Amino acid sequence: MFNLEKLVRKHILTLKPYSSARDEYSGNEGIFIDANENPYHSVGNLDFNRYPDPYQKELKKEIAEIKNVAANQIFLGNGSDEIIDYITRTFCEPYQDNILIMPPTFAMYKVNALINTVEVKEAPLDQNFQMDEKKVHELIDENTKVVYVCTPNNPTGNNLAYQAIINILESDYNGIVVIDEAYLEFSGRDSFTSMLDKYPNMIVLQTFSKAWGMAGLRLGMGFASSEIIHMLNKIKPPYNLSQLTQETALKALSQKEQMTKMVEDMIIERKFLEEEFAKLSVVEKIYPSDTNFILVRVSNPNKVFTTLLNKLIIVRNQSHVAQCEGCLRITAGTREENIALIETLQELS
Structure with missing residues (x-):
């Protein structure tokens, strides 16, 4: 039985997150003299003198409609790399826990784990670049907190077998399964986001970098249970997405x-x-x-x-x-x- 509280690092469970000015007052009307902002707008006659919405509520509302998920099941990051980092820091105890990857795959999973002094276990894909299920299940132990599944996979380009992914999700593994769908729109496959309610230990990653053509904007999407999203929100910086990023993404979503x-x-x-x-x-x-x-x-x-x-x-x-x-x-x-x-x-x- 999946138990999120047993999986999250203990000090994250008890952490009181930073409270920003916009946490304490989220309205749009009023005289704003609470956040030490510049009241004279921005240099260059721009309009970025106010801090952005720390939880990107308007943007998440639009994404929720397009992706058919609840807004509280969405986490937005400065690229998927940021979300990967928060996953590591939320669930993996340095020098103790490990993650499992299936190379050849997206290198950032390994790099981020090593930055955070987390062991990396590897179950290489077979000669057809498909999951070696036996090897995956052999390597998982009580300290394996995150398993990364990249589908379609980078750099090989292929979808991993659907049933092999389901088998991990329905096994007795109680850690986090991250399914990275950065190339989903090209794949002809439905997103695993439709199964968020069925698999409470699943996190699905998507991005604006590929199909949306916005790699320079740096905007990644994470989809998970509202409980996992709450944990990720506890450790993120208060304003991890700029106002410009949020406005630009909203404009893009209106031109799907x-x-x-x-x-x-x-x-x-x-x-x-x-x-x-x-x-x-x-x-x-x-x-x-x-x-x-x-x-x-x-x-x-x-x-x-x-x-x-x-x-x-x-x-x-x-x-x-x-x-x-x-x-x-x-x-x-x-x-x-x-x-x-x-x-x-x-x-x-």
Whole structure:
């Protein structure tokens, strides 16, 4: 039986969070002389002299409607990286607890754990980049506080088997299962957010960086039970999202059809690249993708990477990553950009 209070670090349970001026008064009307703000607006005739809503209520209301979740099941962070950090600091005791990851996967899970002096256990994906369920369950112990599942997975690009994820959620594991859906919109799969009420130990991560085209804004979304969200709110800085971020995201949410069109275009371009890669002798293998990028194995990857770089075509060399030896990760660009890439690869072929 999942028990959140037993899982959360004891000092976080008893922590009294910082109380900001906007915690004590959240209204929009009045003479605001409580927060030591500048009353003369902002330099450059801007309007950012007041502190932003610390709980992003208006933004969460819009996200809740689009994602079909309750507003109190949403946590917003300065990118998903911030949320990952808060998950570690909420649940993992340094030098005692561990997390479990399934490499090759998003490197930030491991980096963040190591920054926080938390042990990292690894259950590598199999040769088809699918979960090794036996290995996962063997490695989980009483100190495994968080299991990370990235689907679609980065850098491999594929969805992990749905049933394998369900098997973790329905096992006797009582820690947190984080399902990272950064590339969900490209995958053709429904979000695990529809199961928040069924699995109280699940946290789902999504982002504005990919499908919404707002990587520079730095806005990540975490979805979980209201009890988990409450714990994350206890340790976050009072104003972790700027007013500009909140206003920009609200504007984007009102134009969801543009996001849908961009996703469709990126999938078209990904399929175009897959077709063109298949014609090139320098490309040895094209891995199936449910994202906006493709992992490809090439002959002499360092030479290919350097040749592309010299033409100012920048891809990601994954040759140093276990199980991705000889591989490049290539994001689908515009048609013009993709043609330039293919023409350079044709010269190499």
